[in-house]
Amino acid sequence: MTVWEIPLRADARTEDLLGGDDVLALVRALHTGTQIFSSSRMSTVMGMPLVRVDPTRVRPASPDxxxxxxxxxxxxxxxxxxxxxxxxxxxxxxxxxxxxxxxxxxxxxxxxxxxxxxxxxxxxxxxxxxxxxxxxxxxxxxxxxxxxxxxxxxxxx
Incomplete structure (x- = not known):
């Protein structure tokens, strides 16, 4: 089990929020293939790995x-x-x-x-x-x- 911390603002410089479909596309991408994250973006919470996701670095996946x-x-x-x-x-x-x-x-x-x-x-x-x-x-x-x-x-x- 992995905890994904996804900020609702893809870019901190704008006021635009990610919508539900945007977040689902990111989660789909995170569960597809091998993902490599730097140790600075990793920690643990309640015994599970916590990954702080940068939405600007993840290419959203289309629904199937x-x-x-x-x-x-x-x-x-x-x-x-x-x-x-x-x-x-x-x-x-x-x-x-x-x-x-x-x-x-x-x-x-x-x-x-x-x-x-x-x-x-x-x-x-x-x-x-x-x-x-x-x-x-x-x-x-x-x-x-x-x-x-x-x-x-x-x-x-």
Missing amino acids: GAEGMLTILRTLVCPWTEEQPEPRLRGFLQRDPDRLRLYLDRGEDPDVAAAADVRTSGALTALLAALPSLIEETEGPPEGDPHCSRLVDLTSW
Whole structure:
């Protein structure tokens, strides 16, 4: 276990603060590959190594497909509103590293009514906001998938 001390100001000369996405990109980079830190930036806290990170010296890492998939699933299952999302997520199937099939239903119809294929590396915020209206655009029953009555391909959306 390692403790990372990341200042919220990347540059002490400016008033700009790092955002949540910036900090996550730094943590992603710190957990990728071998990192070498000078002993002046290292100490211990509660028996764990403490590394004082200089954000100007760490190149932030981009999110991967798994992070996009978790964002989609987390948003559909635990939205930031008190109301339950419509349509509801009933299940999912990872088709390949950048493609996810979402199985969705409506509250009044508990049968799985539609499936939507989405890219995990696409514009997730826009897709998730538009998903309720997009799944109404039926493309017919999917071949070889007994879990839904229709499929919408949103991978190029």
